[in-house]
Amino acid sequence: MTARVLTTLLLSFAVGTAVAANGSATGSKSAPTLTVNDSVTIGAAPDIVWSTVRDYDAPSVWDPSITSTTLTHGKNNSPGARRHMTTDEGATIDDTLTAWNAHKREFATRTIHPALPVRHYRQRIRVEPTRSGTRLLWQASFQAAPDTDPAKARKAVKHRIHRALIHVKHMLGTNNNPSAAPSAPSDKTADNSGL
Known part of the structure; x- marks a missing residue:
């Protein structure tokens, strides 16, 4: 050679x-993977908070950014289900339920078509008992969309998440007996793979 x-x-x-x-x-x-983790403490029993946020087909009950939801595939609260949502700004979001667990009071989704300037968006929402009531947590991971500043993408996601958490806190307030011992939810526990 x-x-x-x-x-x-x-x-x-x-x-x-x-x-x-x-x-x-x-x-x-x-693009780097970005994360947003936010939570609020609510003066209500965990089962009350869980019953407010748990239904995959009804986020408009507690998330002020969502005005309507249609289940497009599968069964409510069953992993693999899909939904089509409309936001208060007229945008649309499509996602799929990747995990739902009543015993742990948590669920996770993966967005197919986001309304925000992001891609590969995944989120998990969890309800945890505390001494004074409940902690509602929302964790998200995503990448900024092409030609989008990562800091701006992260700020948009954080704003949306925080707005929803504060809305739930105001909805439920402190008038619900938070000192009641948390009981195991009666819902059938779905497959929790993916959490």
Whole structure:
């Protein structure tokens, strides 16, 4: 093998390795995964909070950003179900239920068509008992949409989540007996894989 052929092979290998590592010959990298974790403490028993947020086909009951919801596939509160939602700004969101667990009082979704400037959006909502009532948690992970500043994408998601959590807190207030011992929900527990 001549030195010229060997040099050509080594250069080809080096370029191929750089492309594989960076995603393209220009060195662009995939967008980083962003997260938003927010929660509120509510002066109501966990079962009351769970009964407010648990129904996959009725987020408009507690999320002021959602004005209408249609279940488009599957059965309510069953992993694999899909819904089509309309927001208060006229945008639409389609997502799928990836996990729902009544015993743990939590569910998770994956968005197919988001209204926000994000992609690969996943969220989990969980209800936990506390000494003074309930903690409602909302965790989200996502990437900024192409040509969107990650800080702006994260701010938009955080605003939407915080607005919904505060709305639930105001809805339920402190007039519901938070000192009642939490009981196991009577709902049948669905497959919780994916949580």
